[in-house]
Amino acid sequence: MYPHEQTENTKELKARVEAFKALCRSRSLRVTEQRLEIFRTLAQSKAHPSAEAVFAAVRKKLPNISLDTVYRTLASMEEAGVVFRVGLSTKARFDADLTPHYHFVCMDCGEVYDVFPQPGAPSLLVPQDINRFGEVKNANLQFRGICNRCRAAAGKEK
Amino acid sequence: MYPHEQTENTKELKARVEAFKALCRSRSLRVTEQRLEIFRTLAQSKAHPSAEAVFAAVRKKLPNISLDTVYRTLASMEEAGVVFRVGLSTKARFDADLTPHYHFVCMDCGEVYDVFPQPGAPSLLVPQDINRFGEVKNANLQFRGICNRCRAAAGKEK
DNA sequence: CTAGCTGCAAATATTTTGCATCGGA
DNA sequence: TCCGATGCAAAATATTTGCAGCTAG
Numbered sequence: 001m002y003p004h005e006q007t008e009n010t011k012e013l014k015a016r017v018e019a020f021k022a023l024c025r026s027r028s029l030r031v032t033e034q035r036l037e038i039f040r041t042l043a044q045s046k047a048h049p050s051a052e053a054v055f056a057a058v059r060k061k062l063p064n065i066s067l068d069t070v071y072r073t074l075a076s077m078e079e080a081g082v083v084f085r086v087g088l089s090t091k092a093r094f095d096a097d098l099t100p101h102y103h104f105v106c107m108d109c110g111e112v113y114d115v116f117p118q119p120g121a122p123s124l125l126v127p128q129d130i131n132r133f134g135e136v137k138n139a140n141l142q143f144r145g146i147c148n149r150c151r152a153a154a155g156k157e158k
Numbered sequence: 159m160y161p162h163e164q165t166e167n168t169k170e171l172k173a174r175v176e177a178f179k180a181l182c183r184s185r186s187l188r189v190t191e192q193r194l195e196i197f198r199t200l201a202q203s204k205a206h207p208s209a210e211a212v213f214a215a216v217r218k219k220l221p222n223i224s225l226d227t228v229y230r231t232l233a234s235m236e237e238a239g240v241v242f243r244v245g246l247s248t249k250a251r252f253d254a255d256l257t258p259h260y261h262f263v264c265m266d267c268g269e270v271y272d273v274f275p276q277p278g279a280p281s282l283l284v285p286q287d288i289n290r291f292g293e294v295k296n297a298n299l300q301f302r303g304i305c306n307r308c309r310a311a312a313g314k315e316k
Numbered sequence: 317c318t319a320g321c322t323g324c325a326a327a328t329a330t331t332t333t334g335c336a337t338c339g340g341a
Numbered sequence: 342t343c344c345g346a347t348g349c350a351a352a353a354t355a356t357t358t359g360c361a362g363c364t365a366g
Contacts, residue, residue: 030340030345042254048261048270050249051331066348071331073346074252084253086261086270087246087300090331090355093208094232095242096200103206103244104291112206112244113291118283125279126301133262133271134305141299142245143284147292188320188365209356224323229356231321248330248356 016043020082027080037061038073039082048086088142100124106147108154115143174201178240185238195219196231197240206244246300258282264305266312273301 020039024031041057042049049057055070077083089110095103097114100123104113117123124139146154178197182189199215200207207215213228235241247268253261255272258281262271275281282297304312 025341028341028345032340032346034347039254042252045254046272048251048253050251054252064348068332068349069347074250078252081256082254084256084296084298086251086253086298087263088250088298089245090248090250091208092232092246092248092355093206093244094200094212094236095206095244096197096203096240098239098242102285104288104294105245106292107295114204115285115288115291118285118287121283121285122280124299125276127260127273127276127279129276130262130273130301133273134264134303134309136262136301136303137239137265138242138303139299139301140242140244140246141282141297143288143294143297145292145294145296151292183366186320186366190321190365192322222323226324226357227322250330 013040013043023080023082029076029080033062034058034065034069035073037065038070039077042077042083088144102141102143104143104145104147106150107144108146108150111147111149113147171198171201181238181240187234187238191220192216192223192227193231195223196228197235200235200241246302260299260301262301262303262305264308265302266304266308269305269307271305 017036017040020036021031023029024035029035037058038054041054045057047053051067051070051074054074055065055067058065058070074083074085078085088105091110093112095112100117102115102117104115105111124141126136126139130136175194175198178194179189181187182193187193195216196212199212203215205211209225209228209232212232213223213225216223216228232241232243236243246263249268251270258275260273260275262273263269264271282299284294284297288294
């Protein structure tokens with residue numbers, strides 16, 4: 001890696017960390033060493049690390065951090081929209097309908113709803129580039145959000 | 159439900175079950191009561207049931223079936239392409255890159271690769287219909303297949 | 317027969333929670 | 342000071358595996 005690249009990356013990382021701090025403050029989430037280090041780890045990685053992997057990496061800087069803090073932090077970051085969770089909730093669900101369709105998954109209760117493409121909509125375009133990685137067997141498009149039932153339930157609580 | 163609808167559905171179900179049997183034979187998978195019942199359950203459900211839910215439903219017909227048989231059967235059905243797994247592997251992974259992109263996930267080793275949309279490709283179209291279910295927060299498009307490394311490894315074994 | 321399937325039990329793997337303490341704002 | 346965050350230990354959830362007997366082909 002060239003030195004100026006290093007500098008650029010470092011600059012960009014610093015800027016992202018600052019933005020992250022600001023976001024935390026705006027949401028009255030405290031800026032802790034653990035959070036910063038977890039964010040830095042994720043921001044620098046291209047490997048889509050698991051919670052375990054983040055834990056292992058952060059531990060090198062903060063040897064006392066615990067795995068459950070990593071889980072809690074990742075969850076709060078996801079909620080804040082700072083990180084993206086690849087491949088949803090922990091519980092697998094199965095569908096025998098093989099006609100092309102998508103799913104709306106509730107981020108709260110985990111319920112899954114079928115969504116069919118609009119008539120006339122172009123079908124999913126598989127990027128050519130993907131063949132660099134391997135052979136594609138199928139595609140999975142899900143939209144995530146909060147279902148009406150959970151929204152109603154959340155409203156009542158208040 | 160109207161009688162003729164029932165008949166139609168029953169007919170269609172029977173046809174699907176027959177096709178399933180044929181597929182099993184062609185792959186030298188044995189046609190067992192357990193497999194048939196699991197397939198029927200899935201084919202009739204629109205609820206995207208979890209392994210537990212399938213287990214509970216099948217148990218009504220086959221009280222002695224075990225949960226691990228359900229897991230094993232669902233896995234083999236997925237491999238045969240008869241059912242689709244909603245929301246991938248059991249281990250969550252995280253991504254701090256929020257620019258629009260997709261993922262190629264290896265169904266064998268679980269590795270995740272970034273895939274960027276082709277320049278000029280139309281952006282993802284969210285079906286209007288989706289608003290019936292709730293409020294969409296984000297979308298997740300993944301392509302599943304076997305990565306080059308796993309393909310090479312599988313080739314060597316033989 | 318016999319290779320593949322099943323049930324049972326036990327082991328793993330992953331994620332979540334209660335609680336006392338600590339530390340940022 | 343005060344409330345949110347952390348670490349520890351334990352629990353809860355979800356999935357997988359070894360093995361001996363059973364069964365479809």
